[in-house]
Amino acid sequence: MQVNSLGLTEAQPENNVIRIVLESLGVTLSKKARCRALQLPAWNEALGLPRPWDQQWSLRIQQILACETDLLDHEDIFDGSVVIEARTAELVEASREELQRVLDMGGAVAAVDNAYMKQRLVESHTARVREIESGERIVVGLNAYTEAEPSLLTTGDAGASILVVDDDAEREQIERLQAFRRQRNQKEVEAALANLGDVLANGGNVMPPSIRAAHAGVTTGEWADALRALFGEYRAPTGVSGGQPRAASAETLEVRERTRKLGEKLGRPLKILVGKPGLDGHSNGAEQIAVRARDVGMEVVYDGIRLTPEEIVQSARDEGVHLIGLSILSGSHGVLVMDVLRRLQEAGLDLPVVVGGIIPDADARALTEAGVRRVYTPKDFDLTRIMGEMVDVVAESHGLH
Amino acid sequence: MASTELAERLLARDRAAVPDALNLIDDRRPARRDESFALLDRLQREVGDGGALRVGVTGAPGSGKSTLLDALVRALRRRERSVGIIAVDPSSPKSGGALLGDRVRLRSAAGDPGVFVRSMAARDRLGGLADATFAGVEVLCAVFDWVFVETVGVGQSESEVAGLVDTLAFVAQPAAGDLLQFMKAGIVELPHLFVVNKTDLGPAAERTAAELQAGLRLGEAPEDGWAPVVLRASARDGGGVDAVLEAMEAHRRHLEATGGLKERRRRGRIAFVREALVRRYGSYGIQRFGGREKLDERLGAAEGSSAFRLVRDVAREIETALAEACA
Ligand code: B12
Ligand SMILES: Nc1nc2c(ncn2[C@@H]2O[C@H](COP(=O)(O)OP(=O)(O)OP(=O)(O)O)[C@@H](O)[C@H]2O)c(=O)[nH]1
Ligand SMILES: [Mg+2]
Numbered sequence: 001m002q003v004n005s006l007g008l009t010e011a012q013p014e015n016n017v018i019r020i021v022l023e024s025l026g027v028t029l030s031k032k033a034r035c036r037a038l039q040l041p042a043w044n045e046a047l048g049l050p051r052p053w054d055q056q057w058s059l060r061i062q063q064i065l066a067c068e069t070d071l072l073d074h075e076d077i078f079d080g081s082v083v084i085e086a087r088t089a090e091l092v093e094a095s096r097e098e099l100q101r102v103l104d105m106g107g108a109v110a111a112v113d114n115a116y117m118k119q120r121l122v123e124s125h126t127a128r129v130r131e132i133e134s135g136e137r138i139v140v141g142l143n144a145y146t147e148a149e150p151s152l153l154t155t156g157d158a159g160a161s162i163l164v165v166d167d168d169a170e171r172e173q174i175e176r177l178q179a180f181r182r183q184r185n186q187k188e189v190e191a192a193l194a195n196l197g198d199v200l201a202n203g204g205n206v207m208p209p210s211i212r213a214a215h216a217g218v219t220t221g222e223w224a225d226a227l228r229a230l231f232g233e234y235r236a237p238t239g240v241s242g243g244q245p246r247a248a249s250a251e252t253l254e255v256r257e258r259t260r261k262l263g264e265k266l267g268r269p270l271k272i273l274v275g276k277p278g279l280d281g282h283s284n285g286a287e288q289i290a291v292r293a294r295d296v297g298m299e300v301v302y303d304g305i306r307l308t309p310e311e312i313v314q315s316a317r318d319e320g321v322h323l324i325g326l327s328i329l330s331g332s333h334g335v336l337v338m339d340v341l342r343r344l345q346e347a348g349l350d351l352p353v354v355v356g357g358i359i360p361d362a363d364a365r366a367l368t369e370a371g372v373r374r375v376y377t378p379k380d381f382d383l384t385r386i387m388g389e390m391v392d393v394v395a396e397s398h399g400l401h
Numbered sequence: 402m403a404s405t406e407l408a409e410r411l412l413a414r415d416r417a418a419v420p421d422a423l424n425l426i427d428d429r430r431p432a433r434r435d436e437s438f439a440l441l442d443r444l445q446r447e448v449g450d451g452g453a454l455r456v457g458v459t460g461a462p463g464s465g466k467s468t469l470l471d472a473l474v475r476a477l478r479r480r481e482r483s484v485g486i487i488a489v490d491p492s493s494p495k496s497g498g499a500l501l502g503d504r505v506r507l508r509s510a511a512g513d514p515g516v517f518v519r520s521m522a523a524r525d526r527l528g529g530l531a532d533a534t535f536a537g538v539e540v541l542c543a544v545f546d547w548v549f550v551e552t553v554g555v556g557q558s559e560s561e562v563a564g565l566v567d568t569l570a571f572v573a574q575p576a577a578g579d580l581l582q583f584m585k586a587g588i589v590e591l592p593h594l595f596v597v598n599k600t601d602l603g604p605a606a607e608r609t610a611a612e613l614q615a616g617l618r619l620g621e622a623p624e625d626g627w628a629p630v631v632l633r634a635s636a637r638d639g640g641g642v643d644a645v646l647e648a649m650e651a652h653r654r655h656l657e658a659t660g661g662l663k664e665r666r667r668r669g670r671i672a673f674v675r676e677a678l679v680r681r682y683g684s685y686g687i688q689r690f691g692g693r694e695k696l697d698e699r700l701g702a703a704e705g706s707s708a709f710r711l712v713r714d715v716a717r718e719i720e721t722a723l724a725e726a727c728a
Binding site: 237238241248256260268291295296297299300301315318319 | 428429463506522
């Protein structure tokens with residue numbers, strides 16, 4: 001069981017330890033509903049990857065719970081609790097309803113395909129983000145009790161509080177892969193792949209040829225390429241086009257008006273591209289930015305995850321956008337953003353770029369120096385403010401103020 | 402003037418000039434309007450009734466228009482034809498913003514210079530086409546072999562897009578309840594071909610196709626001598642896609658053989674001009690000009706003038722009439 005990490009904040013990250021403890025109680029207190037295995041995130045979840053020491057700290061939470069309390073000595077401590085029973089019954093009922101709805105659509109595959117699932121995810125996240133923004137939902141340290149002593153966990157060298165992946169790691173991994181490929185029996189590999197291709201083309205059972213391929217040392221990439229060659233690549237619905245804006249706040253109306261006015265000055269409404277380059281599947285942030293941009297009156301092109309920098313630049317040019325917003329949570333922002341900037345320059349496109357995601361401060365500075373106009377991270381929960389700044393960025397880039 | 406250079410480049414079929422041209426024709430600033438006018442006037446005169454095959458793809462939301470287009474693009478690319486696409490999505494009436502989502506399905510465009518996609522928001526044209534669509538088609542037609550316009554079918558847009566293209570395809574989903582609605586609304590009279598998509602989902606497609614066929618027999622005989630065809634396809638697995646393309650080509654040949662192409666384009670241009678003037682001056686303005694009939698007469702007599710010039714010329718005449726009315 002992996003507990004929720006979405007609620008873990010970049011702001012006052014030391015508070016995350018308390019959140020993690022509470023979450024671990026949630027999945028262990030009831031003996032009958034106790035998880036079999038538990039993996040807890042670390043206090044620096046929203047900053048970047050955890051170091052061994054951060055993970056150790058989280059591991060100790062479980063060990064303290066198991067060894068220093070009497071939790072494991074008892075039967076289910078909630079037996080007879082009407083409150084817990086009622087709450088559980090509610091959850092069960094709501095889940096059954098949801099399952100039935102999906103079954104009525106023709107099952108999970110159909111519900112993915114018709115965008116139902118993705119739309120519901122985007123909508124519920126939109127509601128969550130709005131609640132945080134309006135203060136309806138309090139997140140301590142983020143939108144309430146924000147005055148704080150400097151965190152002693154994050155002071156010091158930039159990047160000293162997260163795991164910094166060695167630049168050589170990629171090269172080494174590639175070398176290992178190449179070495180592995182060299183020692184395979186190439187004839188066997190080719191025969192296994194040919195066999196896989198034949199079976200796929202004839203609609204047969206993929207398991208036997210896949211097992212044969214594995215024994216021959218065919219890599220996951222080669223195996224997947226064989227499937228891709230026949231079936232193409234699935235593009236999931238983005239889920240963003242459902243749902244209409246709720247009643248807009250005064251701030252939203254203000255940004256909407258500024259968006260409209262700038263559109264008039266520019267001769268046509270503000271059009272933006274929200275892009276996710278690379279293999280990063282973290283779509284929540286990009287989706288919320290796309291939806292909110294629509295809600296402040298922008299015309300938004302959002303093509304979902306897994307785009308190449310080349311595709312992004314092509315879209316931006318062909319679509320005639322005024323701004324590119326990149327969302328990257330994978331840690332590969334350095335390479336990918338620079339790639340986009342370089343391609344823009346090569347294409348002679350003078351378009352402002354903003355970036356959001358898990359971007360350590362030092363990297364944010366480097367990106368800004370390279371020409372990125374603004375960098376946003378999870379502590380920037382005020383989406384209306386972000387929208388206002390994007391309007392400013394477009395205005396600035398056209399010499400309008 | 403920058404538009405002269407743009408026009409040259411477009412007429413030389415330079416793809417790189419297309420984004421700039423589309424940005425220009427969308428630009429509302431007065432100075433840019435003039436440039437845009439010069440560009441479009443020239444393009445329409447020089448391209449004339451030649452240029453790309455113009456095909457409209459319409460149908461209910463989610464019926465698979467973009468996916469089908471993607472499959473068509475792949476088939477066309479195999480034949481080394483270049484393709485330009487305008488995909489229109491509705492704008493939110495509340496915020497004025499729009500999420501333009503067709504590109505996600507038009508994957509074959511990625512990285513291929515022979516394919517071009519521009520998404521457009523319908524803006525205040527509820528359920529209709531974007532203002533820039535007509536002009537956009539003109540730009541794409543100069544550069545690409547085939548031009549498609551995708552628009553959600555919700556009634557009004559069918560007749561608008563019909564005026565814009567040579568061939569109109571209607572994409573239906575198997576067992577779509579709204580089919581009957583469409584038939585009642587008379588929308589089935591416009592498309593030249595009906596594609597029942599998603600045949601991979603099972604036998605419901607057969608039923609829908611049969612229903613459509615029956616519904617079509619009830620309709621009036623087509624005035625241009627083309628009997629609409631009902632086809633089955635699966636945009637997902639590619640089945641039937643070549644037949645769709647062939648039907649589109651067959652309709653084009655029919656238009657050329659019967660001389661219908663010229664007439665259809667002429668009517669499309671007139672419809673565009675009338676629409677633009679009615680929207681700008683309202684029924685009062687048209688009345689001052691002398692009424693609908695006088696307007697139609699004026700437009701019908703204007704042979705050889707581009708639609709854009711016609712809008713400009715007749716707008717002046719209406720304004721004079723309005724000024725006289727005030728005096
Ligand atoms: C939810 C989540 C997931 C979900 C994602 C679901 C989805 N469809 O989005 C799931 C469970 C699938 C997932 C998987 C993984 N995750 Co994850 N995930 C998270 C988590 C907990 C929250 C991210 C999130 O949704 N936040 C909410 C949104 C609204 O916030 P946001 O994206 O940051 O956006 C805000 C700003 O950044 C900014 N912004 C973002 N984008 C843009 C774009 C523009 C244009 C603008 C203007 C602003 C902007 O505005 C937003 C508003 O505040 C983070 C940790 C954290 N708490 O941040 C880890 C995290 C991002 N994941 C991480 C990792 C490692 C993974 C995995 C690789 C784990 C694994 N080994 O398998 C996989 C990779 C999956 C993949 N294919 O890419 C790491 C990344 C580490 C790094 N960058 O160095 C993180 C930081 C956790 C950690 N510390 O290890 N994850
Ligand atoms: N099974 C199946 N699904 C299809 C087929 N064609 C499209 N789809 C799916 O239907 C959904 C809608 O497809 P789109 O191509 O986006 O439909 P659209 O008509 O362009 O939709 P809008 O532009 O939103 O009106 C997607 O999930 C597609 O994957 C098909 O032939 N078979
Ligand atoms: Mg579409």
